[in-house]
Amino acid sequence: MAAEVSMGLGVAAMQLAEDQIKVLEENFTKVTKHPDETTLMLIAAECGLSEEDTAKWFRLRNALWRQAEGLPAELGSVKD
Numbered sequence: 759m760a761a762e763v764s765m766g767l768g769v770a771a772m773q774l775a776e777d778q779i780k781v782l783e784e785n786f787t788k789v790t791k792h793p794d795e796t797t798l799m800l801i802a803a804e805c806g807l808s809e810e811d812t813a814k815w816f817r818l819r820n821a822l823w824r825q826a827e828g829l830p831a832e833l834g835s836v837k838d
Contacts, residue, residue: 772815778805782815791820 774782785793785801793801793816802812821831 772811772818774805774807774815778807781805782812782819786816786819786823791823792816 781804782801785797790797798809798812798816802809805812807815825831
């Protein structure tokens with residue numbers, strides 16, 4: 759059984775298995791940071807997560823990425 763890993767986001771932390779995180783991170787870095795509805799559905803199915811949980815993960819991961827890049831956590835006038 760895969761160990762569960764937290765994304766270190768305090769109260770909003772999600773508990774995901776390592777293999778789920780691997781799939782999500784791969785899609786985030788190699789496919790898109792902002793998946794459309796169809797892509798989100800496919801990623802969710804591949805990870806065994808709901809579309810809502812997958813969308814939440816992408817929102818949280820985007821906030822972390824934007825902060826690491828020195829940008830505001832929320833998407834504003836700059837499209838990444």
